[in-house]
Every structure is written in C-alpha cells, then in structure tokens.
Amino acid sequence: MTSETSPKEQNDQIPKNDTSLLSNMFDADQSMELNIRIKNNFMSYCFSFLQDNEETHQCVQIVWNKYLQCVGDIAILAAFFDTLPVHVKTSVLPKYQTEIVQWCENLFHINCNALLCSTYYSETFQRVIRYASKSDQLKKGIIYIPMDFDPNLKIDLTASLSNIKFEHISNDVSYENLIDINQLQDFIQRDLNDTQSYPFMVIANAGSSLLGHCDQLTQINKICGHYNVWLHVIGDLLGSMALLPSIKDNVNINCDSLTIDIMKLFGIQNLPYLTFFLRPTTGVKQIDDNKTLVTTHPLYDFILHSPSISFLSVWSISQRCSHDTVLSHMKQSFDLTNLLLKNLKGIKRLRILNEDNDQEVYTYQRICSGDAPNESLPKPVVIFRYEPDDLSELETMDDSNGYIDLLNLWLFDKLSQQYPKMNLELLKSVHFQILKSDNMDLNQTAAHAIRFAPLEHLLDIIDHNDMQSFVEDIRRYSEILLATMNGRKNLASIVSKYENLICIPMPQWAGVGAVRYIPNMINPSETNQPSTAEINTIQAELARQLQSNDSAFSLGVEADEHDSMFYLRLGMIRKSEDLDVLLEKVLKGGKETEASLKYVEDMADKIRIGIEKVQRDLQDENLQLLAQEGLLRQLPLISSDYLLNYESFFFSSSVLITLDVMSWWSPAPSTSMLGKKGRSFDLNSGRIESTEDTYAYRMQVKKQSPHAPMHNNNDITPTNTNTLENSTESNTKQ
Numbered sequence: 001m002t003s004e005t006s007p008k009e010q011n012d013q014i015p016k017n018d019t020s021l022l023s024n025m026f027d028a029d030q031s032m033e034l035n036i037r038i039k040n041n042f043m044s045y046c047f048s049f050l051q052d053n054e055e056t057h058q059c060v061q062i063v064w065n066k067y068l069q070c071v072g073d074i075a076i077l078a079a080f081f082d083t084l085p086v087h088v089k090t091s092v093l094p095k096y097q098t099e100i101v102q103w104c105e106n107l108f109h110i111n112c113n114a115l116l117c118s119t120y121y122s123e124t125f126q127r128v129i130r131y132a133s134k135s136d137q138l139k140k141g142i143i144y145i146p147m148d149f150d151p152n153l154k155i156d157l158t159a160s161l162s163n164i165k166f167e168h169i170s171n172d173v174s175y176e177n178l179i180d181i182n183q184l185q186d187f188i189q190r191d192l193n194d195t196q197s198y199p200f201m202v203i204a205n206a207g208s209s210l211l212g213h214c215d216q217l218t219q220i221n222k223i224c225g226h227y228n229v230w231l232h233v234i235g236d237l238l239g240s241m242a243l244l245p246s247i248k249d250n251v252n253i254n255c256d257s258l259t260i261d262i263m264k265l266f267g268i269q270n271l272p273y274l275t276f277f278l279r280p281t282t283g284v285k286q287i288d289d290n291k292t293l294v295t296t297h298p299l300y301d302f303i304l305h306s307p308s309i310s311f312l313s314v315w316s317i318s319q320r321c322s323h324d325t326v327l328s329h330m331k332q333s334f335d336l337t338n339l340l341l342k343n344l345k346g347i348k349r350l351r352i353l354n355e356d357n358d359q360e361v362y363t364y365q366r367i368c369s370g371d372a373p374n375e376s377l378p379k380p381v382v383i384f385r386y387e388p389d390d391l392s393e394l395e396t397m398d399d400s401n402g403y404i405d406l407l408n409l410w411l412f413d414k415l416s417q418q419y420p421k422m423n424l425e426l427l428k429s430v431h432f433q434i435l436k437s438d439n440m441d442l443n444q445t446a447a448h449a450i451r452f453a454p455l456e457h458l459l460d461i462i463d464h465n466d467m468q469s470f471v472e473d474i475r476r477y478s479e480i481l482l483a484t485m486n487g488r489k490n491l492a493s494i495v496s497k498y499e500n501l502i503c504i505p506m507p508q509w510a511g512v513g514a515v516r517y518i519p520n521m522i523n524p525s526e527t528n529q530p531s532t533a534e535i536n537t538i539q540a541e542l543a544r545q546l547q548s549n550d551s552a553f554s555l556g557v558e559a560d561e562h563d564s565m566f567y568l569r570l571g572m573i574r575k576s577e578d579l580d581v582l583l584e585k586v587l588k589g590g591k592e593t594e595a596s597l598k599y600v601e602d603m604a605d606k607i608r609i610g611i612e613k614v615q616r617d618l619q620d621e622n623l624q625l626l627a628q629e630g631l632l633r634q635l636p637l638i639s640s641d642y643l644l645n646y647e648s649f650f651f652s653s654s655v656l657i658t659l660d661v662m663s664w665w666s667p668a669p670s671t672s673m674l675g676k677k678g679r680s681f682d683l684n685s686g687r688i689e690s691t692e693d694t695y696a697y698r699m700q701v702k703k704q705s706p707h708a709p710m711h712n713n714n715d716i717t718p719t720n721t722n723t724l725e726n727s728t729e730s731n732t733k734q
Contacts, residue, residue, distance in 0.1 A: 047060075059459055059461075062459060063269060063458050063459065066267070066268060066458075067268055067269055067270065069320070069321075070266070070268050070316075070317050070320055070321050070325070070326070071268065071270075071271075071313050071316050071317060071320070072316050072320065074309060074312050074313055074316050075309060077308075077312055077316075078307070078308045078309035078312050081308040081312065082308050086304075089304060090304065093303065093304060096311065096312075096315050097115070097303060097311070099315060099318065100115060100117075100311060100314050100315050100318065101114070101115045103314075103318040104274065104276070104314075106323075107242050107323055107326065107327075108238075108239055108241060108242050108260070109241045109242065109244070109247045109251065110238075110241070110252065110253060110258075110276050110278070111249075111252050111278065112276040112277055112278050113277050113278065113279070113280055114276075114277040114303075115274060115275065115276055115277070116274070116275040116277075116302055116303060116306065117272040117273070117274060117275075117303075117306055117310035117311045117313075117314060118272055118273045118275060118306065118310065119272055119273075119306075119307055119310055120273075121153065121273060122153055122156045122157060122160070123273075124259050124273045124275050125153070125157055125203075125232075125259075126157065126160055126161065127275065127302050128230075128232055128257050128259075128275060129141075129143075129157070129161055129164060129201065130161075131277070131302070132200075132201060132230040132232075132256070132257070133163065133200070134200075137198060139194075139195070139196055139197050139198050140163050140164060140165050140196060140197040140198075141163060141164050141165075141197065141198060141199075141200025141201065142164075142165055142166075142167050142191050142197050142198065142199050142200055142201075143164055143165070143166050143167070143200060143201045143202070143203060144166075144167050144168075144169050144179070144184060144187060144188075144199075144201070144202045144203070145166055145167070145168060145169070145202075145203045146168070146169060146177050146178065146179050146203070146204070146205055146208070146215070147168055147169075147170050147171075147177045148177035148205075148208055148210055148211070149166075149168070149203065154166055164200065165197060167187060167191075169183055169184050169187065170183070171183075177205070177208060177210075177211065177213055178205075178213055178215055179202075179204055179205075179215045179216075179220060181216060181219050181220065181223070184202065184220065184223060185223050187199075188223065188227050188229065192227070199227055199229050200229065200230065201229060201230040201231070201232060202220060202224055202229055202230070202231050202232070203232050203233075203234065204217060204220055204231065204232075204233050204234075204255070205233070205234060205235045206233050206234070206235035206236075206237045206238050206253070206258075206367050207235035207236040207237030207238070207240075207377075207380050208235060209235070209236065210381075210427070210451075211353070211354050211381065211383055211430070212236070212237075212354050212379055212380045212381040212383070212453075213354065214235065214237060214362055214366060214367060214377060216366060217231075217233060217253070217254040217255060217366065217367040217368075218254050218365065218366060218367070218368075218369065220254075221254040221255060221369070224256075230256050230257070230279075231254075231255045231256050231257075232255065232256065232257045232258065232259070233253060233254075233255040233257075233258040233259075233367075234258065234259050236261070236264065236265070236380040236455060237367065237377055237378065237380065238253060238258050238259075238260050238367075239260050239262070239265045239330065240330070240334070240377065240378050241364070241368070242323070242327055242330070243327060243330065243331055243334070243378070244364075244373060244375070247373065248370060248371045250369075250370035250371055251364075251368050251369070251370040251371060251372050251373075252278060252368065252369055252370060253276075253278065253367060253368060253369075254367060254368060254369045255278060256277070256278055256279040257275060257276060257277050257278060257279065258275070258276050258278070259273055259274065259275045259276075260273070260274045260275075260276070261273055262274055262314070264455055264456055265327075265329070265330045265455070266317070266326050266327075266329055266330070267328075267329030267330075267457075267458050267459075267460065268317070268329075268458070269458060270313070271313055271314070271317075272310035272311070272313065272314065274314070328460070329455075329458075329460055330455065332454070332460050333380070333454040333455040333460075334378040334379070334380070334455075336454045336462055336467060337378070337379045337380065337381065337382050337452070337454065337455075338378065338379065339464065339467055340382050340452060340467060340470075340471070341355070341379060341382055343467070343468075343471040344382070344384055344471070344474070347471075347474060347475050347478055348389065348478070349386060349387060349388055349389055349478055349481075349482060350384055350385075350386055350387075350474065350478060351384060351385055351386075351387045352382065352383070352384050353383040353384065353385065353430065353449055354379065354381065354382065354383045361376055362376065362377045363375055363376055363377060364377060380453065380455050381451055381452065381453040381455075382451070382452040382453075383427065383430070383449050383450070383451050383452075384449065384450055384452075385404075385408045385447065385448065385449040385450060386404070386407055386408050386411055386478060386481050387404060388404070388485070401445060401447060402507065403485075403488070403507075403510075404447070405447055405448040406508070406509070406510035407481050407484070407485065407510055408447075408448045408449065408450065409426070409448060409510065410481075410510040410572070411450065411474075411477055411481065412424060412426045412448075412450050414473075414477055415450070415470070415473065415474065415477070418473060419466070419469075419470055419473075421459075421461050421462060421466070422452060422462065422466075422470060423452075423453075423454070423456075423457050424450055424451065424452055425450070425451040425452075425453070426448060426449075426450060426451075427448065427449045427450070427451050428448055429446035429447070429448070430446065430447060430448070430449045479574070480572050480573070480574055481572075483572075483573050483574055483575050483576050483578070484510075484511065484512055484572045484573055486576050487512040487513075487573050487576060487578075487579040488511075488512050488513050490579075491503055491512055491513040491570075491579070494579060494580065494583065495515055495583065498583060498587055500517055500518050500519070500520065500587060500590060500591070501515045501516070501517060501518070501583065501586065501587060501590075502515065502516050502518060503515060504516055504556075504558065504567045506556075506569065509569060510572070511552075511569060511570050511571040511572055512570040512571070512572070512573060512579060512582075513569075513570055514556055514567045514568060514569045514570065515567065515568055515570065515583070515586060516535070516539060516565070516566070516567040516568065517535075517538055517539065517542060517568070517586060517587070517590035517593075517594075518535065519534065519535070519538065519594050520594070522534065522535065532565055534597075535565060535566070536564075536565060536566045537597060538590060538593050538594055538597065539555065539565075539566035539567060539568060540555060540566055541593045541597070542568065542586065542589050542590055542593050543555035543566075543568055545589055545593070546568070546585060546586070546589055550582075550585070551571065552570060552571040552572070552573070552582060553568055553569070553570065553571070553582075553585075553586075554568070554569045554571065555567075555568065555569070556568070556569045568586060570582055678690070678691035
C-alpha cells in the first residue's frame with residue numbers, strides 16, 4: 001500500500017523545506033562572516049604590536065601568505081575529520097594516505113612502504129622504536145647514537161620507553177660527531193653476548209643539524225643488516241635528492257627508516273615531520289576494492305591516531321603546489337651555502353670547518369644504494385672561523401687559542417650587526433682538528449666558530465648581491481684581524497721604546513692590548529696610594545681626550561687586592577703601522593695631561609700656602625690689637641644686674657662694666673694704625689696683598705707682577721668715578 005500526498009499538502013510542505021534550506025544557508029553565511037571577522041580582528045590586534053617595526057611586520061606577512069598559498073585554511077577540514085566516527089576514518093584514511101605516499105615518493109625519490117606524519121620530534125622516535133622493537137625480547141634494546149645527538153631528546157625517550165638505553169659512538173680519527181665504523185662494529189659484537197641488553201637500533205646522520213656532517217650510511221647499513229639491527233637516519237640531506245634532475249629507480253637511501261623535517265626543507269611553518277619506512281612491513285594486508293583498511297598492523301594504528309591536521313597539511317600541499325614551488329626554499333638555501341663556500345675559499349686565514357677531506361669528496365654514493373649518482377652532496381650549513389695559516393706565529397703569545405676565539409667573537413659581532421638577515425650563529429667550543437706546527441700531528445681542541453644555515457629560516461630574503469657584500473666585508477675584517485694580531489704580538493717590544501709607557505697584559509681583550517702612562521716623577525715599581533691616585537687621574541683624563549677623536553681607545557680598570565689602577569685599552573687596527581700612531585697619541589696626550597695637572601697642583605699648593613700665611617697674619621694682627629686696646633675693652637656683656645647712679649657716679653660691686661661704658665669712660669684712639677685689614681691673592685703674580693687700598697680708595701688696585709709684561713694702562717683703574725669723588729669728599733669732612 002502506497003501513501004499518496006495531496007497537491008495541497010505538497011504545496012504546504014515545499015515552503016517549509018525551502019524555509020529550512022534558506023535558514024541553513026543564512027546560518028552558514030553568518031557563520032562564515034563571523035569567522036572572517038574574528039580572524040581579521042585577531043590578526044589586526046597581533047599586528048598592532050608590530051607597528052613600530054615595519055621589517056618584522058613584513059616578514060610575518062610574507063610567512064603567513066606563503067602558508068596560505070601552500071597549505072590553506074586546513075584547520076577546518078581537520079576539525080571536521082576529527083568529528084567523524086572511527087570506522088569512517090578507517091575507510092577514508094587509506095585513500096589520502098596512498099596519495100601522500102605517492103606524492104612524497106615522486107618528490108623525494110624515496111621508495112617506502114609506509115609513511116607517518118608526526119607533530120613532535122620525540123613522537124617520531126617513539127613510534128619508530130615501538131614499531132621496530134622485537135616483541136620476543138625481554139632485554140633492553142641498545143640504541144647507538146652519535147656524539148651530537150640531542151641530550152634532551154635522549155632524556156625524553158628514556159623516560160617514555162623503559163626498554164631502551166643509549167650508547168654513544170665517537171670518532172677519534174676525524175670529526176667527533178661522526179660514527180666510527182670500527183667502533184660501532186666492536187660495540188655490537190660486544191653487546192651480542194650481554195645478558196641484560198641486545199643491539200637494537202643505530203641512529204645516524206645525513207646532514208647533522210648543527211654541523212651538517214654526514215655518516216657513511218652505506219657501510220653502516222651493511223653492518224646493521226649483518227647483525228639484524230634497525231638503522232634510522234635523520235638529517236637535512238635526506239630531501240636533497242629531490243633537487244637531482246634525474247635518478248634511477250633502484251636508488252634509495254641506505255636505511256630502514258628515515259625522518260625528514262619538511263618545515264625546514266619547504267620553508268613553510270607548522271608542517272609535520274615525515275617518517276618513511278623503507279624496510280618491508282611484514283604482515284600487512286592489502287587494501288580492498290572499497291578502499292577499506294583491513295589490517296590491524298600497529299603502524300596503521302599510529303597513522304589512525306595521529307593528529308589529522310598533520311597528514312591533511314601535507315595532502316593540501318600536494319594538491320596546491322608544484323614541485324618547483326615546494327623545493328624553491330631548499331634550492332635557494334643550498335645555492336647560498338655553495339656560493340659562500342666558494343667565496344670563502346679565496347680568503348686567506350679563513351678556515352672552513354665542514355669542508356670535505358682532500359682525499360674524499362662526499363657524494364650520494366655515501367648515503368644511497370643502487371646506481372647512486374656520483375654528484376657531490378650539497379652543504380646545508382657553512383661553519384667557518386678566522387685562524388692563522390701557521391699557529392707557530394702565535395707561540396710567543398700566552399693562550400693563543402683563546403685569543404683566536406676572541407678574534408672570532410669580534411668578527412661575529414661585526415657581521416651579525418651589519419648583516420642581521422644572514423642569521424649568523426656563534427658556535428662555542430666546537431670540536432675540530434687543529435694542525436700542529438709540523439703539519440703532521442692532529443690534535444682536537446674546542447674553539448669558537450661562525451655558523452650560516454639559511455635552510456633553517458623561513459624567509460628567502462638573501463640574494464647574490466647581499467652575499468657578495470657579505471664576503472667583501474669578511475675579507476676586509478680579516479685584514480683588520482691580521483694587523484691586530486701582529487700588533488698584539490709585537491706590543492711589548494714596541495712599548496718598551498717609549499719612556500713613559502708600560503704594557504699591561506689583557507688576556508680577555510680582542511684588541512691590540514693595553515698600556516698605562518706613567519709620569520716622570522713616579523717609579524712604576526714603587527707606587528703608593530698618592531702616586532696611584534695621580535696615575536689614575538692621568539689615565540682617566542687621557543682616555544676622555546682620546547676617545548673624543550678615536551674610538552680605538554677606552555678606559556680599563558686593573559683590579560688589585562690592595563688598589564685598582566686604570567689603563568688605556570687599544571682596540572683593533574687596520575694596518576700594522578697604526579700601532580705606532582696610537583702609541584704616539586697616548587704619549588703626547590699623556591705629557592700634556594701631566595703638565596696640565598702639574599700646573600693645577602702647583603696652583604693648589606700656592607693657594608694653600610697663601611691661606612695659611614693669611615691666617616697667621618690675621619692672628620698676629622688680632623693679638624697686637626688686643627695688646628693695644630686692652631683686655632677689658634674686649635669683654636662682652638655677660639650680666640644685666642648692674643646699678644648706675646648718675647648723681648654720684650658710684651657702681652655697685654656686683655656689676656660688670658660693659659664695653660660701651662668703658663669706651664665712654666676711656667675712649668679708644670680715633671685712628672689706629674693696627675686696624676684690621678683683609679688679604680687678597682693674585683693668581684697671576686702669586687702674591688698675597690692687603691685689602692687696605694681697596695677699602696680706602698673704593699676700587700680694585702692692579703699691581704703689576706714682576707714677571708708679567710708691561711702695559712701702558714694705569715695701575716689704578718677706578719671702578720666708579722662718582723664713588724671716588726664721594727669718598728674723597730667724605731674724608732675731607734672728617
């Protein structure tokens with residue numbers, strides 16, 4: 001029985017459906033507009049903090065635009081996929097997993113059986129270790145790692161996986177962070193008979209992250225295959241085969257699994273780590289016609305439970321971008337490193353630390369199996385440092401290696417300030433080989449170096465012109481370092497020729513060195529507190545004068561247990577002849593400063609002596625005045641209990657006579673030759689004179705110094721004519 005609907009009912013239902021559809025469309029439009037508004041508000045607020053830095057604002061905008069161009073707004077698809085039931089994910093995932101694997105194989109020329117996308121680096125190793133671990137083994141698996149393996153990553157893996165332990169493989173012959181083949185084989189043979197552990201995995205480098213070194217994967221893979229040990233490879237050179245124009249089908253990386261950081265290779269942020277499994281995965285069933293995953297292999301459990309945004313980001317790039325667009329960042333980075341290597345080789349006394357050995361050039365046959373091309377491996381990084389051709393030139397200097405590190409530190413500061421977009425990095429205590437003076441003995445030492453790694457930065461803003469200017473400045477700075485090094489080596493002998501200069505040792509100073517000016521009247525070996533103060537005053541004043549004209553001078557302090565003494569630091573010089581010029585400036589300025597300070601000290605002594613003499617003169621005059629006028633006239637009023645009888649002129653016995661009554665009874669002389677007189681000190685003549693004439697004539701009387709030149713003007717210069725006339729008239733009336 002079929003149910004029929006009347007036309008009226010159909011007409012009544014159609015508007016309802018249309019209304020529901022229109023309502024849904026309206027809600028979708030509103031939601032889209034709301035998302036756009038929220039996104040714009042959030043980005044505008046973030047960019048508001050970059051208004052003062054236009055360059056950073058542009059860099060952020062470029063990186064964001066590149067991400068939108070290559071990846072798109074994949075977060076919506078990831079959120080949608082995460083809401084699906086598990087059985088739907090299981091049905092959908094194989095199709096896109098297959099597309100990603102095929103795209104990566106065509107791009108990187110790597111033949112793999114499975115591929116994992118991981119958000120975190122430690123997560124990548126955990127999955128590889130869990131997949132490769134042998135379930136029948138109750139002992140701990142030993143993982144052999146190079147010396148430069150990340151210690152924090154090792155701690156994280158040890159805490160997460162209790163059935164593993166790590167063993168470092170060093171290399172005593174060449175670079176310390178390369179795996180020594182003989183030592184690896186000896187360790188594996190030794191651990192085969194261990195009752196608590198067994199050889200499990202080797203982690204090797206194909207372009208280490210710090211120095212760009214590459215292990216001998218071909219030989220390591222043979223050893224691992226012989227002892228059934230899993231070989232996992234990491235490094236920046238694993239994706240370099242994508243840049244080869246052509247490659248045979250039988251060529252593949254010599255390993256069981258490898259991890260590539262595509263965010264670094266592509267120059268696109270927020271991309272996952274790709275882990276390729278090259279060893280055939282046993283027990284994996286095929287995908288049926290309905291694209292349904294019909295296997296319970298642990299590897300596919302990893303894929304299923306991985307964050308969906310990881311594989312969707314890679315899949316989106318495969319759909320949006322061509323190979324040239326994806327590989328442009330890696331190609332430009334390798335071109336820049338090769339260009340820098342080529343130019344640095346032409347600069348004397350500049351050593352490239354990650355350069356291939358003269359006996360062997362690293363090619364793809366070092367890391368690949370099959371008919372690998374005989375082309376040289378690119379360099380992901382450039383490590384260089386300034387170093388003399390022959391270290392025997394610095395044998396006369398104390399701690400020559402430490403001084404070379406100071407020169408490289410100065411070079412790094414100059415280059416990083418002048419070229420910030422090169423993103424240079426200072427590597428401290430990098431281990432490498434140093435040739436002894438006989439060029440036969442090899443000795444490893446820790447030293448500073450400068451690292452250039454354009455692959456690690458998302459912005460491609462360095463062009464060939466910038467690189468050319470960068471190389472020219474390195475060549476110019478190298479000449480400055482050479483002149484400074486020679487000047488420092490000869491500083492003590494040159495300073496000994498100057499009478500008033502002594503050389504000060506400066507072990508932590510990259511410049512020429514330091515000197516101290518010693519006045520003629522001071523013995524440098526017998527300094528006391530007054531002489532130290534005088535020396536410090538001269539050094540401080542000398543540094544102030546020299547710094548105003550030349551930045552090569554600066555003031556330093558030599559801390560001592562008894563006292564601190566100043567000295568002058570000499571900076572970098574452009575030519576060896578500049579050292580004599582600097583020392584001449586110090587000597588000339590020191591003599592002028594010493595003479596100036598000596599004049600001030602002499603004047604201070606004269607003033608002090610004059611003040612003492614004036615005090616004595618005034619004291620003598622006060623005593624003479626007291627003797628002339630009497631003691632009773634000088635007594636002050638100390639009591640008000642007195643009685644004065646004007647009729648009989650009798651005084652009470654308890655009354656003290658005041659100064660006014662005494663002056664009335666016995667008046668003082670109207671004119672006294674012993675009146676108090678002031679004193680004046682003439683800075684030109686150095687004489688102390690009385691101020692009697694000044695008060696008498698109401699003017700300043702200028703008296704000629706016997707050593708001063710004669711002038712035609714009068715000795716007495718009235719300051720005010722009216723004052724002089726009034727004073728004369730007043731004296732006449734008196």
